[in-house]
Amino acid sequence: MKIKNVRIRYMAIFVINITIVLYLMWNTEIWGSAHVVQNNLSQQEDTVAVEDFITNESGQTEDYSKAIQQAIDFCASQKKEKVKLRANKVYTIKSGFTVKKGVELEFGTNSVLAVKGNYRVLTVEKDSVIRNGTIQIMDPVFQSEVIFLKGNDQYDASNKTRVENMTIINKSKSNKGTGLSLYAKGKWHNISFVQFENISIVGFKTAIQLKAENPGAGTYSWINANRFGNMTIDDCVIGIHIIGSITIPNESSGNLFTGLQVQLTERSKRLVQADSSYNKFDGMVWDAQRVIGSEPLVVFSAKTENNKLDMNVAANRISDKGRDNKY
Template identity: 65%
Template sequence: MKRRGWTVTIIFAGIVFCLLFQKNVNDEESTSLNPSSEENGVAVESFIINTNDPPKDYSDAIQKAIDFCAAHKKEKVKFKANKKYVLQSGFTVKEGVKVEFGQNTVLEVQGDFRVMSVEKDAVITNGTIQIMSPSFQSEVISLKGTEQFDAANKTRIENMTLINKIRNYKGTALALYAKGPWHNISFVNFKNISIIGFKTGIQLKAENPQKGAYSWINANRFENITLDDCVHCIEIIGSMSIPNECSGNFFTGMQVQLTENTKQLLKIDGSHNKFEGMVWDVQRVEQQAPLIIFTSKTEKNKLNTNLGAQYVNDNGQNNEY
């Protein structure tokens, strides 16, 4: 009886050990599938191979974190507050992923490349992107009409600072581009964005896709945008209507700081676009060309600033200023 009792005890202990071992294996597998301790997001640091030796380039870790979120339906990628992340190549914010920078998070760009491509339904909030390379002449944040941003999309970019720290006045801070059959960017919201020291602050460009097709950049909202010390502050390149329309884009609550480096505040194609805000220190601009141009491809645009009509060259139809 005693021997049988010990046998039962040993068998029971073996079963418990196996169950505990299997639990540990499952926990490890679960951890490997979910690098973050947060239920709905992951941290960039979870995708760094050697945590004891911080990388000189975080681009790969950032992209892997975004890809993981997209594949596993996680809500967001988180960056640490008060930390600098060096980039030597760009990354793409995938559809449905939110990139959330911490307080005083900085992406430091070293090289010439498109920094951030944004897909449909992506969200980017907070943070600063600093250009630190003299060779930089690309786009900082780029949206392409191939994504077909429409009224159902939830794309938002807000509370960002984009700054060319070396002040070589190259590159485009925010670029929207559409060329191709039914390529379009519409109903995207940009809010509380500061843009400093670029050749072009914001550019919207729709090109004719030919072969009877259309492309357009319409109905986007730019709210509380600050433009400081840019050569060309805002450019809209397209047409009043199809096949390459740029219409109904609203720029409201703008604050524009002009400097000796500024050549143009606005150069506009398209129709029914609206511009409202305050322009500072126009006397600093060396006035060799009109500060505001409505091209022959414009109609019914509205401009409401503190500048007088002497700063406007209007070649369009029924524009208001």
């Protein structure tokens, strides 16, 4: 009788232990799932979808520019992290918009911004980020800037501005407009320490332009110390155009172009045309023989000093009127 009671007691303890273990496992799984869901919800709460700002019932539109700007404005005012363009979708726009301070515009996989008309497409404010997208110019009348930064935002060394993993292509075959434009003209207007990485620019009049103008009244403007890494330039009339002076009051100096890959075509005229000082150009040039005529591919103006070119360009295709430029 005692043996039987002992067995029953051990059996009861065993069943209780198994029940406790199963209960703990079940709760752990539920808690873990809830934790993942909570994390996903937290991430979603920081992301704003453009589609949420389309008012018609179909959720589609012939012009997404207004919805994109409203999504960006909401993200900026509510301190959200990013605006997301849906993957595998074409967003047609008919007017430009501004990516505001502190906002990240992220393109989904294979999402495309299709530009119809002629206007500045995308203005980038200080501390904003654009990444992972394709911008296509569809209209041959286009002759404006695609991505534009203006020096009145005063991009200093603490700025977090980034443009990365982008393809900018003029599909109209017009070879007009500017792919990436930095401009400073005004009292202490400047663009410095901005990072541009992994950007392909195809089919424009000018791929990349840096322009600093004299603001007058004894003040300065400058575009200095920006980094352009792993840039691809294809079928552009002018690859890189730097406009300014050797030093103040309108200086465009110390900009680094590294890992350049430049494909020249029959429509190309210049690889680099530069004013200013201490800019560096490093990379490869392809098919220089396709350029029509014998004009120089690289032009250092009389307003240049101590620029460095490390690219496979023949010396007879370089015009140097400056001082102490190296190539």
